[in-house]
């Protein structure tokens with residue numbers, strides 16, 4: 001508690017100074033916003049090797065893994081290309097009165113980021129926060145410390161240090177940050193902490209964006225094209241060792257195709273990572289030993305048929321868990337109840353599409369849902385009966401890629417959305433302004449009251 005108070009005493013003047021800069025209009029200036037967005041672009045393009053290396057230190061993985069971190073450079077470009085349009089007044093209606101909306105920055109924004117894409121998930125929300133004209137504090141995850149330190153150094157080098165800051169720290173620091181008054185909090189991480197963030201925000205009636213997780217299902221029906229299906233599920237499931245919020249969590253396959261799918265998944269693990277995935281540089285690491293233990297428990301208690309991987313291949317100190325496929329685990333096992341967030345693929349055969357829908361709907365609304373099918377009727381049935389933050393048909397993860405495609409959860413998988421214009425709107429206040437004419441003949445009071453004096457004739 002003493003530590004929280006100490007940090008709080010440190011952060012209060014910091015936020016105060018940022019608010020003074022904001023009130024002085026520094027970040028409202030469009031030229032300032034452009035300079036910062038250009039800074040993010042340069043930061044990413046001049047440092048992609050260092051970013052890849054830092055990510056490797058914390059999470060392992062190959063070059064492809066590093067590419068996943070530099071997309072904020074492209075997001076900054078997109079914002080730069082559309083900034084004039086986004087910040088322009090938008091006409092609503094009126095002849096006697098002119099009614100329009102004008103986006104205003106919210107003020108001082110706190111971004112709390114997770115460890116699984118340490119640069120991407122810190123800087124992607126930063127782009128719209130800057131485009132909207134806010135001051136920003138980023139709190140990266142303490143669980144990816146190499147990335148957090150590099151992020152701080154790069155932000156200090158490339159961006160305006162008075163209005164954009166990185167504060168490193170763990171529980172005490174974050175608790176102290178959450179005690180401050182913010183004008184928006186943008187949190188990405190798990191739902192338990194999401195509730196803590198929301199409670200802290202309620203103290204100051206601060207709006208929040210919560211980008212959370214969940215168990216994102218894959219449904220494969222009997223008509224699915226198996227070449228595309230197997231590749232597109234596999235490549236995303238094992239990327240970053242399954243530590244992706246929109247990774248396919250569990251796979252429901254029609255019983256007539258389940259064996260074929262399972263055998264092809266096993267073969268794909270072999271052809272992608274070889275006999276010894278631990279020695280394969282392209283295969284990543286689990287973030288820390290605590291998470292290795294968590295994933296190990298999910299495997300041990302699943303009670304299904306182990307197809308490949310398993311606890312025998314785990315090396316705790318190397319933070320290695322091999323790609324593990326489990327066929328037909330028990331539905332009440334933690335593996336089928338909790339978000340996996342690790343390299344385990346449960347494959348569950350189903351008899352009818354209604355059975356599959358029932359299984360998915362027995363769980364909380366997921367962040368993503370992936371349907372693999374060549375039947376339009378089946379696709380529409382699943383899309384209409386199963387809700388999720390976002391969805392793909394015949395692919396995985398790609399719903400998050402489009403520049404202006406809104407990204408966010410629903411219910412327990414999150415609230416609010418961002419990416420492109422949606423992020424700009426999320427971090428702006430959309431203000432309605434009405435300007436009424438005072439021309440002769442239009443000088444009546446705004447709303448005539450019963451005893452209101454008649455307007456003076458000209």
Ligand code: NAD
Nearest residue numbers: 112113114115140141142174189190193211212213214245
């Ligand atoms: P994490 O442990 O790094 O936590 C995220 C942030 O919350 C960190 O900055 C951390 O310091 C802070 N934090 C942790 N405990 C806290 C507490 N008690 N009080 C205040 N702040 C605290 O990351 P994580 O939560 O393990 O990340 C994994 C989860 O995040 C998964 O559920 C995943 O699905 C979700 N996720 C969602 C998205 C998305 O965009 N929707 C992206 C990535 C991860």
